[in-house]
Amino acid sequence: KLIQGCLTNNIQSTENQQLEQKNLAVSGAHQNIMELFDFVFESSKENVRKPDPNFYKMACQKGGVNPNEVIFLDDLGINLKPAKAMGMKTIKVVAAEKALNELQDLLDFTIL
Numbered sequence: 266k267l268i269q270g271c272l273t274n275n276i277q278s279t280e281n282q283q284l285e286q287k288n289l290a291v292s293g294a295h296q297n298i299m300e301l302f303d304f305v306f307e308s309s310k311e312n313v314r315k316p317d318p319n320f321y322k323m324a325c326q327k328g329g330v331n332p333n334e335v336i337f338l339d340d341l342g343i344n345l346k347p348a349k350a351m352g353m354k355t356i357k358v359v360a361a362e363k364a365l366n367e368l369q370d371l372l373d374f375t376i377l
Contacts, residue, residue: 270328271302272321272337274314304328315344321351336371338364 299305306324308314313323325332332351338358339345345355354371358364369377 268303268328268330269301270324271299271305272315272324273305274308315339315341316347318347318351321348321353336368338368 335353337348338356
């Protein structure tokens with residue numbers, strides 16, 4: 266079974282809430298995007314941030330998966346290193362099309 270999780274170093278603050286209120290389109294799109302995931306693991310709620318290895322360990326526990334079952338995509342290499350060290354397959358996202366092609370190469374079903 267495929268599980269899709271969003272692992273985010275989000276920051277909850279009054280300033281961000283005001284920003285979202287000023288731009289309702291962004292706020293609404295954000296919620297719609299989050300609903301695409303089976304679970305969301307948020308640093309602000311879990312009190313641990315990427316690249317702390319505990320972040321990935323706790324996220325795997327929440328998702329009910331082992332690190333060797335995970336393909337982790339991130340735009341920062343510093344966040345990918347601990348995930349890879351735990352046994353996750355990693356993809357650095359620089360360009361969407363390239364990242365999707367790399368993801369396709371790791372899957373045994375078609376996404377493109």
